[in-house]
Amino acid sequence: MPNPSQVPPPLTHQPGIVRDAVDRTRVLADQVELLYRQSPVGIAVTVVVGFVVMWELNSARERDLIFMWGALTLMVAIGRAFLAFAYHNAADRDSRPDVWLRRFAIGALATGVNWGLAGAVFFPAHTDEQQVFLAFILAGMAAGGLPIFSAVWWVFAIYAASVVLPFLAVILTYGSRLFYEIAALVPVFLAVNIAVAYRLNRVFVSAYRLRVSYGKLTDDYTLMNQRLERQLIELEEARMQVESSGRKLALFAERAPIAVIELSADGRIQQINREAENLFGYSQGELAGTSASIRDLVHADQHEEFDGRWKRLIEERESLDGFRMRNPRRDGVSLVCEWTVTPLVNAEGTVLSVIAQGRNITQQLEAERLKQEFTSTLSHELRTPLTSIIGSLQLINSGMLGDLNKDQTELTEVAERNGIRLLDLINDILDIEKVESGKLTLFPETIALDELVREALKLNQGFAERYKVKLVAHEPLPALQVHADRKRLLQVMTNLLSNAAKFSPADGEVEVEMREKGGDVLVTVSDRGSGIPENFRARIFGRFAQADSTDTRAKGGTGLGLAICKRMIELMEGTIGFANREGGGTTFWFELPKHVNTSKE
């Protein structure tokens, strides 16, 4: 893992102008550095030659002048030495080479002027030999500046000019023919020297540019190398991650309790997991990588359907969910499986492979079938004897067959009532089974709800009288329509009314109200019973829900009524609930969407 602080800066492309400016500064800095590096040699030569000149000219009468010049030479030398020292320790010598060059040029100018002064002041006052000596020295000093100052040609130019030009002026003043000839040659020498310096300077600059470019190249290379190394590390990490997630994925597939099959786009089996092996009775080796196709695992009757689905899957990249197929096992037995089939598509839209995940639902379907058969049998086999029992008792209780005594009548009525209760229980169990298996079919029609409420009151009045309770509607009920299943809605009303009657005190009233609420119609059934115990409220709409067992015995009922009501009202897109009633008792209510008659009748 690379330390973040060591991460090299990213390579950014620098626009040409900025890059040139940086280069120029760097080349100049190198030039200036060379000037300063050679500066000690120049200073030493100046001091040594200065002493020789003083020694040679000392015998003459202008000793004060000589010493003054010597002191000046020394001062300039010391000044330049200080400057060189300062440059050596300067922090900004690379960033501001132009400033250091300017300072150096002043030192060079001072040196040049000092020598020019020597030529101008000492030349006229001396003997011929000494004049020749001086001319030789000055020529030497001017030429000697070439290697010292030529790193920047114009520094050499001002140095050489300041050495030579005052001397030139003095020679011209003395007017002999030899002097004129010398004076004519001096500018030529000067020009040649400067030209050479200029050429040297160009070569120098080119060399430095080359060096700087090379350095840059090396830097870039180092940077690239670091980046490459980092990328290699990242690549390795990514590879390890991919490998580990690949292992995880393989583990998921391998240990999954569903069959997982990887297929090629033409349906050939690439890989199957253990559950698929168990399910179909073939091993991975027998199917994967052979000519075996998923089609071989589809029952022949379904080949046509399967081909159509597969074609759409491949052509439209449309995955299949909950697709049921009969799949023959190795031993020929057909299983029913539910498949989820997903094409794996790359960025270009090519189908790389197809993943099929299948769940064996054979047993589940068999269980459902058995349950249905059982329910149907229960329905028929229990109803038939109950028909005889209830029918017989009703005939006796109708009085058409002659009168019974009081005790006999009481007992036959008990028998009839309990026969009906048993029938209710069977019907409720069948209903809840139908609702919960999603098999309850509603037959919705447009219903005048106010009329249905009145009908429900009439139908249940007899039952309520058994508890000495009156069912009362708050008339006039508003004339509102709903879209619902008449029979089932009556069943809900019957449930709510009979519950309310059962739990009302004797001589009480069950009040029924109906009104519009938003886009819904609200029906309420209110009693003056003891209310619903706190611990029972949460599960009142659950199955076999009854407040306590003693209540069941006292009031009768299956405990399924409200569960059925809730599911039926929900199937009719309504809601059902209950609330405490002010002054005691409970109000049960349901809401159904109001039916708005759009056709003009």
Place this chain on the structure above:
Amino acid sequence: MPASELNRIFYAEDDEDIQRIVRMSLERIGKMTVQVESDPLKAIDGMIEFKPELVMLDWMMPGMDGPTLLKAMRQRPETASYPVVFITAKASMKEHEELAALGAAGIISKPFSPKDLPNQLREIWRNLP
């Protein structure tokens, strides 16, 4: 609507207890004349002999079920036009639709109320075309 009051009923039903209750209900309460037959295979001959105004059939009977018997009746000119009411413990909507499609005049669910049975039949009778 038929001109006369419903009077003669032929009933095919294998359960003797239910036979007895239906017979009592229709004779005592409905004041009708009832002929019952336990064997569905003998039912058509019974009908031809009895000449009922309306036939009641059970669905589940050994030997031949109600719907098959109805189809067989439709094949015989003597019995083809009898209105048929099914009395069945099968309660699902699908099964009721199946019977209506066969041309049943009405369906009465078991358990039925023997007190109301004569009136239920008369209601169906009155609504016949």
